Amino acid sequence: MSRLINIKTSETEYYDIAIEKDFSNLLKFIEPLNLIGRKICIVSDSNVAKIYLETIKGILSEKYNVFSFVFEAGEENKNLDTVSDLYEYLILNKFDRKDYLLALGGGVVGDLTGYCAATYLRGIDFIQVPTSLLAQVDSSIGGKTGVDFRSYKNMVGAFHQPKLVYINVSTLNSLSKRQYNSGMGEVIKHGYIKDKSYYNWLLDNKAKIIEKDLETLEEMIYVSCYTKKLVVENDPKEQGERALLNFGHTLGHAIEKLMNFSLYHGECVVLGMIAALNISKAKGYITDEEIKQALLLFEDFEFPVTVKGITVNEVLEVSKSDKKMDKGRIKFIILQEVGNAVIDTNISDTELVASLKDIITA
Ligand code: GLY
Secondary structure, three states: OOEEEEEEOOOOOEEEEEEEOOOOOHHHHHHHHOOOOOEEEEEEEHHHHHHHHHHHHHHHHOOOEEEEEEEOOOHHHOOHHHHHHHHHHHHHOOOOOOOEEEEEEOHHHHHHHHHHHHHHHHOOEEEEEEOOHHHHHHHOOOOEEEEEEOOEEEEEEEEOOOOEEEEEHHHHHHOOHHHHHHHHHHHHHHHHHHOHHHHHHHHHOHHHHHOOOHHHHHHHHHHHHHHHHHHHHHOOOOOOHHHHHHOOHHHHHHHHHHOOOOOOHHHHHHHHHHHHHHHHHHOOOOOHHHHHHHHHHHHHOOOOOOEEOOOHHHHHHHHOOOOOEEOOEEOEEEEEEOOEEEEEOOOOHHHHHHHHOOOEEO
């Protein structure tokens, strides 16, 4: 069964998130965008292009004037150099303001394509076709676009909403186990911050999620996207509630950077979530049992729960240079209970150090 979610971006505008098991309805969802006679540039990376570029080109070429731009896969290429190459490609091929980009790939492709779309000719429209679990439940939705700048992650960017997000859950079959599991970090996060019954559903359906049962994945991605929809519709530019989606990310991003991106994003978010759960427990909001249950769930998805080669002080220092700060204080997300996250700007260094004690090992 396909699923559909509408995300409202203004009083009169919205975009669809179509959740499907193949690409057969892609043209049907693109049709209302009125692209006849327009150019579409598919942007992808070298890994994803190998698997899906010809299929998507074939489908779109039935109706549209299709171009493609492929860059070398890897977070290290999510930068302004790749953006410049893409601008040049669009200029050489005379893309104008009514032409479209289509991001085919994971978070790196979606963020970079979205940023190019936000800035080329002061903004053109784009479509997201996310192929990783992380991109399907998180980065393709809500209009955050951007690239890394020097060693700063997502430091340059813009809010720019896609016109369509088309999710084919079968693409998750082409992910490595580690990539797939890493995306589960963001899925579990949605349960923790907003929806205890979803968290319990994840615990009950763990086996089917691990074996990638497509009906279960469709349901899971639907609920995760719906959770994100509710948050980003209320607070599209992260003035308040949207910061809850950063649960696990402040310390997680610092660990990701200090480990030179050798750990996946979701793996670092899980390490950050464990620290945040430790703080929530120290404040008496959640129980020891809930921490144990969390660790078992992370183990089921083979997440590392400790990390070596960096120090607690380094993590603290890098966290404080992250963009998620408020008047010089870390905007930290903790749980008041499972399914209910809050922003806390009063977490002390002592509390942060204690929360990382069992995670960062010598
Ligand atoms: N990934 C967090 C957000 O979209 O706000």
